[in-house]
């Protein structure tokens with residue numbers, strides 16, 4: 307494969323990454339449009355050209371920036387236990403289904419890729435992320451050791467307006483001995499509800515999170531988070547979530563969240 311084809315393929319991967327990651331802003335709009343809008347229009351034109359055709363080094367840098375392959379943290383890795391893999395397979399197999407005619411088509415679920423640099427991979431700020439907040443990393447994806455902290459994968463179902471997350475809690479998340487820290491549980495709940503609300507309504511921020519801890523979660527275990535839309539009222543999206551064992555029979559935690567739609571202005575105003 308030629309250098310150009312390799313670069314082009316990497317660019318396409320980066321575009322795919324942008325299109326689906328649950329970032330707060332650009333991707334919020336993408337998600338709420340049902341993954342249909344064209345990222346291509348939002349990319350700098352030069353990303354579609356081979357690097358050597360660029361006439362200045364800034365353009366070349368932009369191309370190389372975009373062509374770096376981000377790691378998708380939502381894909382299986384060696385730290386995943388059997389429960390994590392089984393549930394991943396269960397939902398992943400419903401993302402693409404085969405018709406009787408043998409054609410492949412979208413199923414009811416979509417897996418959401420997950421990256422550790424929102425500004426770079428989700429909002430298209432490849433160069434910007436070098437200049438500002440270059441060390442910023444998504445909290446839940448900030449620990450490099452596989453399986454040590456938050457291992458999770460999310461799937462959304464547009465028709466049922468549901469989101470599920472398969473979550474394996476690593477040893478760095480300890481609270482009470484042998485069990486998961488309540489703050490870590492709140493973090494994964496906020497992540498799941500926030501991602502779901504973003505998918506439903508575009509860019510949002512949490513304004514209220516209410517959590518009832520019913521049963522402790524053993525460290526190292528895998529649990530299932532199921533988020534549902536309760537209602538939408540103007541800028542407000544109300545969602546709720548249950549954290550259960552992998553069979554869905556034992557309730558560990560339940561929560562409700564209120565998310566308010568925001569603009570970039572909201573953030574800059576502070």
Ligand SMILES: CCCCCCCCCC(=O)SCCNC(=O)CCNC(=O)[C@H](O)C(C)(C)COP(=O)(O)OP(=O)(O)OC[C@H]1O[C@@H](n2cnc3c(N)ncnc32)[C@H](O)[C@@H]1OP(=O)(O)O
Pocket residue numbers: 327328329330424428444496497498500501510511512513514540541542564566568572576
């Ligand atoms: C890339 C992967 C993504 C992973 C997802 C991770 C998700 C993580 C999400 C987060 O953790 S966000 C971080 C924590 N949240 C914040 O820091 C938000 C801080 N709050 C704010 O900045 C402002 O409240 C905000 C900009 C969100 C809204 O302020 P505004 O002045 O624009 O709105 P306003 O205060 O008028 O509220 C809008 C509506 O929400 C209602 N509201 C606001 N706060 C409320 C509250 N706490 N409880 C109940 N209702 C509330 C408010 O009454 C009003 O209702 P009505 O429209 O019916 O009048």
